[in-house]
Amino acid sequence: MHVVILYLGVLLQGGMRDVELTVVSSILALMLGALGAIGRLYGGRIIGGAIYWYVELIRGLPPILQLFVLFFGLSQFGIDLNPLSAAIIWLVAYGAGYAVEVFRAGIMDVAEGQHEAATALGLDRKITMRKIIIPQAFVAMLPNLTTLIVLQLKNTTLLYLIGYADMMYQARLGADATAQPGPLYVVVAIEYLVLSAIISRIGSSMEKRAAAYR
Amino acid sequence: MSNEVVVKVRGVTKRFGDRVIFENISLDVHKSEVVAIIGPSGVGKSTFIRCINHLHSFDEGTIDVQGFRLVGGQSPSKAELQALHNSVGMVFQTFNLFPHLTVLDNIVLAPMQVKKQARQQAIDRAMHLLAMVGLQNRANTFPKRLSGGEQQRVAICRALAMEPEIMLFDEPTSMLDPELVGDVLEFIQRLARTGMTMVLVTHEMMFAKEVADTVVVMADHGIAEMGPAREVLESPRTERARSFLRRVLNPVGSPREPNLVANGGDDR
Amino acid sequence: MALGRMSRIRPLSTVSTVFIEVVRSIPVLVILFLVYYSLGQIGIKLTGMAAAIVGLGAFYATLYAEVFRAGILGVDNGQREAAIALGLSHRDVLRKIILPEAFFSILPNATNQLSNLIKDTSLVFTIGVADLMFQAQSASAVTFEPMDMFLLAGVIYFLFYLILSKVLARWELNVQRSRS
Numbered sequence: 001m002h003v004v005i006l007y008l009g010v011l012l013q014g015g016m017r018d019v020e021l022t023v024v025s026s027i028l029a030l031m032l033g034a035l036g037a038i039g040r041l042y043g044g045r046i047i048g049g050a051i052y053w054y055v056e057l058i059r060g061l062p063p064i065l066q067l068f069v070l071f072f073g074l075s076q077f078g079i080d081l082n083p084l085s086a087a088i089i090w091l092v093a094y095g096a097g098y099a100v101e102v103f104r105a106g107i108m109d110v111a112e113g114q115h116e117a118a119t120a121l122g123l124d125r126k127i128t129m130r131k132i133i134i135p136q137a138f139v140a141m142l143p144n145l146t147t148l149i150v151l152q153l154k155n156t157t158l159l160y161l162i163g164y165a166d167m168m169y170q171a172r173l174g175a176d177a178t179a180q181p182g183p184l185y186v187v188v189a190i191e192y193l194v195l196s197a198i199i200s201r202i203g204s205s206m207e208k209r210a211a212a213y214r
Numbered sequence: 215m216s217n218e219v220v221v222k223v224r225g226v227t228k229r230f231g232d233r234v235i236f237e238n239i240s241l242d243v244h245k246s247e248v249v250a251i252i253g254p255s256g257v258g259k260s261t262f263i264r265c266i267n268h269l270h271s272f273d274e275g276t277i278d279v280q281g282f283r284l285v286g287g288q289s290p291s292k293a294e295l296q297a298l299h300n301s302v303g304m305v306f307q308t309f310n311l312f313p314h315l316t317v318l319d320n321i322v323l324a325p326m327q328v329k330k331q332a333r334q335q336a337i338d339r340a341m342h343l344l345a346m347v348g349l350q351n352r353a354n355t356f357p358k359r360l361s362g363g364e365q366q367r368v369a370i371c372r373a374l375a376m377e378p379e380i381m382l383f384d385e386p387t388s389m390l391d392p393e394l395v396g397d398v399l400e401f402i403q404r405l406a407r408t409g410m411t412m413v414l415v416t417h418e419m420m421f422a423k424e425v426a427d428t429v430v431v432m433a434d435h436g437i438a439e440m441g442p443a444r445e446v447l448e449s450p451r452t453e454r455a456r457s458f459l460r461r462v463l464n465p466v467g468s469p470r471e472p473n474l475v476a477n478g479g480d481d482r
Numbered sequence: 483m484a485l486g487r488m489s490r491i492r493p494l495s496t497v498s499t500v501f502i503e504v505v506r507s508i509p510v511l512v513i514l515f516l517v518y519y520s521l522g523q524i525g526i527k528l529t530g531m532a533a534a535i536v537g538l539g540a541f542y543a544t545l546y547a548e549v550f551r552a553g554i555l556g557v558d559n560g561q562r563e564a565a566i567a568l569g570l571s572h573r574d575v576l577r578k579i580i581l582p583e584a585f586f587s588i589l590p591n592a593t594n595q596l597s598n599l600i601k602d603t604s605l606v607f608t609i610g611v612a613d614l615m616f617q618a619q620s621a622s623a624v625t626f627e628p629m630d631m632f633l634l635a636g637v638i639y640f641l642f643y644l645i646l647s648k649v650l651a652r653w654e655l656n657v658q659r660s661r662s
Contacts, residue, residue, distance in 0.1 A: 056643075059643070061601070061636055062601040062602070063601070065604060065636055065639060154510075155509075157509040157510075158511060168511070175519065181515070182520040182521075183520075185512060185515045185516050186520060192507065192509055193507050193508060197507065
């Protein structure tokens with residue numbers, strides 16, 4: 001057991017780096033995703049089509065392949081990213097792809113009658129979006145947003161493969177040094193369990209507050 | 215009712231793809247007139263009144279509303295639509311209140327955003343309207359906490375807050391429990407007495423007889439019969455109007471007309 | 483597992499619930515490591531391939547359990563009431579009414595998870611299984627042209643994905659049409 005005590009400090013440090021990365025990349029991904037969803041819905045054939053295929057690529061290719069293309073693949077063309085920037089770029093690009101779908105589904109979830117009522121009252125498209133559609137879409141998509149952020153957190157496990165010093169990376173180092181991988185990976189599992197429980201808890205309390213009108 | 219025509223429909227045809235919903239509909243609505251549109255379901259009544267305020271486009275013909283012209287197959291400019299929606303209010307079968315806004319915010323939203331009224335002014339008007347239907351103490355409630363009848367009365371207040379010249383009602387009571395229908399109809403009747411011009415799609419025959427000046431029977435993609443409410447409802451001249459009214463007013467059939475039972479299920 | 487979670491037998495439902503919730507919140511890669519390395523240390527030595535099957539199997543079993551549960555709960559309660567009112571037994575209600583109804587709402591989610599499973603097979607190279615990703619990596623270590631290999635692997639994975647999502651989506655559509 002003493003391996004755990006020995007490595008707990010660095011593991012937690014690595015965990016903190018995962019948390020930071022999750023928070024930063026989720027915020028950026030959500031902002032890009034919202035823009036992407038509007039482009040997908042109202043951007044016409046070319047922009048909408050491009051975003052559609054981007055989302056399909058992000059969803060269709062294994063995450064690890066995307067990460068390797070960014071980190072190893074691009075270096076073939078002289079674009080050398082350090083682990084941190086490759087990690088952020090990938091997490092944002094990946095999260096944004098999923099966020100587009102989450103936002104789009106949320107917007108489409110708002111009943112047709114709401115559009116009709118707003119139009120009949122003479123509200124223009126901008127006000128309708130801002131005052132009627134988006135507030136309702138936001139509540140509808142909160143559960144999916146929570147899932148998305150948990151997904152971002154889980155994706156940080158892959159980053160050790162490009163040498164980003166997160167929790168998984170520290171655990172591997174420890175496992176190699178002590179030949180006792182067992183307890184170390186259990187600690188990693190517990191950390192992820194706790195972190196995703198926290199995210200889910202925050203998410204569901206936000207859902208409760210936001211859906212007070214339902 | 216005056217002689218001034220405020221809605222003039224001429225030869226309007228609407229299709230969805232190859233399917234004809236209705237064709238060649240012509241109709242005049244005078245100022246302060248109450249027009250009730252009745253007819254079997256699926257005949258395009260709801261689609262038709264949505265053409266009047268251009269929630270639906272139509273393919274042929276023209277509709278003049280308040281001196282403003284909609285032409286089949288052409289889309290009006292944003293400014294034109296804005297003016298149209300300012301003077302034509304609409305009430306929906308499913309209420310369509312904004313669920314995330316309180317009753318009061320539902321009513322003041324459009325006056326503030328579209329007419330740029332000050333919040334206090336909009337609130338005063340909203341409270342006045344709510345008081346008319348006895349709901350002033352529900353102003354800060356969310357719509358889902360209200361009964362269907364209360365929601366529909368709020369929805370009417372929301373449309374009235376824009377001070378429209380014409381009101382469209384799309385089956386305003388057909389989603390309500392029977393005991394809640396009365397309050398809504400009573401409010402619409404009061405509105406009619408103030409001289410509001412109204413076009414309403416309804417299944418309430420007794421109400422149509424009492425409140426409407428004119429009844430329009432839609433059947434088979436067009437207008438089967440149209441005329442003074444009492445005349446059309448009590449002694450329809452055309453066979454299509456007769457057979458529709460017979461089925462609605464006497465759904466179970468009567469011993470003297472045994473074949474009605476066999477035809478009872480046929481809605482077209 | 484889905485049935486276990488919804489069971490009226492308390493211990494069974496508690497155990498299923500906890501297992502599902504725990505496994506679901508751990509990243510797949512960590513699960514693979516737990517199965518391969520951690521179990522190995524306490525004497526349960528699995529080959530990379532076996533560990534991959536056990537790890538991915540356990541993880542996706544929980545995901546599918548949730549998909550099934552959502553599908554079963556999604557069946558209109560009126561269906562259940564109607565079946566019980568007709569005098570069907572509890573087992574027959576589940577077998578003849580609920581499961582067939584649930585099947586169609588489950589389909590899209592189930593195929594979705596299947597394409598996730600295919601993508602996650604790309605992770606097993608980390609525990610030494612020679613999958614597509616492993617081949618691409620080792621080839622690129624020889625050629626120093628990683629991009630070409632990644633592109634090839636990418637195309638293959640993406641084709642899998644497209645076939646799965648588009649072909650199955652069409653099939654689902656046909657099923658739905660034939661039912662309505």
